[in-house]
Amino acid sequence: MTASTASAALVTGYTETRHHELRKTRILMIDGSLSSNARTCEAGVSARVHARGYWGFAAMPGASDGQRVLDRAHANALAMARFGAHTGAPLPQDSYRGEHVFQGKPALSPQDNLERLTALNAFCRQRYSGLRSVRLMLLEEHHTKQLATSTGTQALSSIQRALCYVVFATENEQGEPIELVEPISVKGSFADLDLSADTLAAPLDRMHEHLQAKRHAVPARGGLHTVVMAPRLAGMLAHEAMGHPCEADIVLGGAVTADLVGQRVASDLVTMVDFAHHHDGAELMIPVYVDDEGTPARDAVLIERGILRGFMNSRETAAKLGAAPTGSARAFGPTDEPLVRMRNTAILPGSSRLAEMIEGVDEGYLLMATSNGQADTTTEFMFGINLAYEIHGGRVGRAVRDTTLSGSAIEVLKTVDAVSDDMLWGASGYCGKKQPMVVSMGGPAVRARAHLGGE
Amino acid sequence: MPTLDLHAAAERALQLMLAQGFEHAQSSARLSQLTELNIELNRPSLLRNTETHRLGLLGLVGGRKAATELSDLSDSALRAAVAALHADAAGAPADTANAVSAGQHADIVQGPQQPDVDLLAAQVQGLLDFRARETPKMMLAEGSASHTLTQTCTLTSGGSVLSSRIGAWGLEASGSARDGKRASSFSGAGGRSHDLAAQPPQAHFGLEAMMREAERQVDPVPLAAHFTGDVVLTPYAVVDLLQWLQGQISDDRLIASTSLYAHRVGQAIASPLLHLHSRFDAPGVAAVSADAFATPALEILSGGVLHTLTPSLYGSRKTGLPHVPVAAGGWSIAAGATPLAALLRGVERGVLVGRFSMGNPSPAGDFSGVVKNSFLIDGGHVGHALSGVMAAGNMARMLEAVLAVSVERIDTGDWQLPWLRIGGLHFS
DSSP states (O other), X not given: OOOOOOXXXXXXXXXXXXXXXXXXXXXXXXXXXXXXXXXXXXXXXXXXXXXXXXXXXXXXXXXXXXXXXXXXXXXXXXXXXXXXXXXXXXXXXXXXXXXEOOOOSOOOOHHHHHHHHHHHHHHHHHHSTTOSEEEEXXXXXXXXXXXXXXXSOEEEEEEEEEEEEEEEEEEOTTXXXXXXXXXXXXXXXXXXXXXXXXXXXXXXXXXXXXXXXXXXXXXXXXXXXXXXXXXXXXXXXXXXXXXXXXBXXXXXXXXXXXXXXXXXOSOTTOOEEEESSEETTEEOSSOOSBOTTSOBOOOEEEEETXXXXXXXXXXXXXXXXXXXXXXXXXXXXXXXXXXXXXXEEEEOOOSBOHHHHHHTOSEEEEEEEEEEEEOOTTSEEEEEEEEEEEEETTEEEEEEOSEEEEEEXXXXXXXXXXXXXXXXXXXXXXXXXXXXXXXXXXXXXXXXXXXXXXO | OOOOOHHHHHHHHXXXXXXXXXXXXXXXXXXXXXXXXXXXXXXXXXXXXXXXXXXXXXXEXXXXXXXXXXXXXXHHHHHHHHHHHHHHHHTSXXXXXXXXXXXXXXXXXXXXXXXXXXXXXXXHHHHHHHHHHHOTTEEEEEEEEEEEEXXXXXXXXXXXXXXXXXXXXXXXXXXXXXXXXXXXXXEEEEEEESOGGGSOGGGSTTHHHHHHHHHTTSSOBOOSSOEEEEEXXXXXXXXXXXXXXXXXXXXXXXXXXXOSSXXXXXXXXXXXXXXXXXXXXXXXOOSBOTTSOXXXXXXXXXXXXXXXXXXXXXXXXXXXXXXXXXXXXXXXXOOOSBOHHHHHHTOSEEEEESEEEEOOOOTTOEEEEEEESOEEEETTEEEEEBOSOEEEEEHHHHHHTEEEEEEEEEEOSSEEEEEEEEEEEEEO
């Protein structure tokens, strides 16, 4: 791919041109049968122009003429003058030059991928008798973007991730179907995903044990409880509960966080950061060195020892809020414009041990796996819980039927009284906000008070 | 921009696949054009034109299947994709359930075929004027007025030829109301129409009610105590219930034997008040299935009785169930006999639910979630907005427990749905 030079001479404002290719592969095997075996490649050129206070955007498929797309975007921006004159603060003029392409293991052939999946299915069937169904889904996506902006950015960025979902289904004592999912995600391609029996036997054994426990699960008691959230949930808590309300476009849209900078929104134990590309010396799963507006990406510290510090910004939201852009403007597909999105959002580890955190609960719940989540401008959040246990007298008890965790993020985070000293990152699923987006989430175990759905 | 000849592109791809050695093949060419005016933070913000074209290929060889989709339609890219597809299929396990459609024919032209930026601008300005005049606390964080034109041509080696040219207007808005430091929950409404100019923008898709109700939600209160009562689902909340049902009668659950309804055809699975049927000619919908079948009208529920499951061709051959093709959208629940006001008056104690924010229901239908954009109903009167209220129940039992269906419906194109009163949900 080659990037067109965004012609600043065309307009008095800002321009960007992006050559964007998105490749995906999806393979779904249900009980050994291949239900889906598909790959897609979407490529195109987009341009966005900011002129006289309005935006114009255009996108065309394939290797279209970048200048022509830019001209169309420019015309669209000027056509917005029908709504009257509009002036705003000038956009920040940051720029970046560089190339960032992940070098993983050499790609596997389609046959290799299918053989690995077939072997995994056979392993599960042989090792875990009595399952009603084994579903295996492989997902791989590779985003390549070449960007040029009128501020001088010339950048090539590549993000790759691969996922495997292992879904076991059986039935409970009442004969109803129940399921558990083990998501395995890595940076890179299927080749970087270790699906060997040696590696997966232990986590799949644990999932099978949890599924057997879930056959006898009891309903959660609805209401406010002390909950210990395993690391996999803490990442979701970071993303949904305070991540979205700290996206600057959501802030400008009326989120309650707008008035809380410098104020306490969590206990002293909570520090939360949206990392750009590295944490603790290691490159993260979704490394963003430069965003899709050509702004150099930097970490956005959202909460520092319980105090709200700032937001994630694009060029435009930074101008409106009088802040510095954080390089958080990201576009999912070739026909999408950049929006403020998270990258690698995490609550940082503390000093407690998970076992001690459980022992310290007289009556409560251990929440171990989540299915999905949603956020709100009010900071009220929820996420689905599909694996949980009761805690009685500091000991883990019966499994709990699928439930939902919710609360006001600020109220919940203020009750955090223990944060574990470990850290788990994952990049499964998508964040949804007008466009989907690949993000990663990380966190330690967290103990807090929150609402569980139930009778 | 030269016009893309979709039939020629699909035909060329099909011939290349057969020449490559595929025994059965399907090719689908698609061209989509979008013209969209965006709202951001209560003002017009962006005008866009986007165009995408794609070629979807599916090939079978020796009972082995693979599919691919590409946007580079050059001869070299197509040849490379077909060769790679053959390699993908060769490595797949053989499955006698794999097949492609045969003898299917459709040629559908529907909806507005040309964009009109003046019309889109008038809709955006009209909606913003309504907001400023009637609901000034409402912040439209984002919204859009759009025109889409999607053209497709699908061919199979079995002689199927399905073409469509579907135009539709779209209008949507979302945001929250703000009063000082208090904010409502995020809410939104929108849909697709064949005639956007037929009524003021706020009259489409329940947009006016969404904006007015958001202003009433800036000062919500929690429940005083747990209770079990009735719920009245708005049409937007009914969507969750129907999507769960559709998942239960579709491929994945049928093939994995985790559907509650696989053996319930002909039996009552829902309230006798529920009638669910297709309207595959809805705005933005083409009456063809993803596996290249024309989709005749379909009745899923009649008087609560399940009339059919909806396995695809593959799902049908895999499970032995009759094949029932469905389009990508276009569903309707028949209007009931109870005016909405009377439906609400009939609730002694319950909750009017704008939408559920919840985890994925379990395969057995159990769910719990936060009720959003919702109000307490007490003594038949809609009272104050609620915050932090969770509902718990079971989707299958909710279908059975429908007590009333409203006369009024909201039509979003994809869905045409009434309000439903359902008994026995637990609120905490």
